[in-house]
Amino acid sequence: MKRDKTIHNKQYGDLVRKLYLERKCLGLSQTEVGNHLNMTQSEISKIETGDRRMDILEFKEILKVYRVSGNTELNQLVSEFLGLKK
Numbered sequence: 001m002k003r004d005k006t007i008h009n010k011q012y013g014d015l016v017r018k019l020y021l022e023r024k025c026l027g028l029s030q031t032e033v034g035n036h037l038n039m040t041q042s043e044i045s046k047i048e049t050g051d052r053r054m055d056i057l058e059f060k061e062i063l064k065v066y067r068v069s070g071n072t073e074l075n076q077l078v079s080e081f082l083g084l085k086k
Contacts, residue, residue, distance in 0.1 A: 013050065015081050020048045022066045022074055036065045 023033060030044040037044075037058060046052035054062065068074050 008050075011081060012053075015077065016048060016050065016054075018074065018077055019062060019066065022071070023048075026066060028065070033062070033065055037061050 023030075029041075030048070031041040033039075034041050034044045039058070043052065047054045047058075063074075063078065066074065068078055
């Protein structure tokens, strides 16, 4: 039985799109986010376009950069994605 790659999962795609919108809302460039994460602009672009999967440690650092703790909507989305809230 062949499994679909998780990078093509709708829930993952929705999360990445929301993170992209949050970056734009915060006025951060891909380069600025990459600098915070020790990544290149190209790597951030590939995550946002679905060409590269972000790992859990990158996800954790992105949430810090995007100040998830102070953003109720993003906090809720992340909690739902992780299965912490229904």
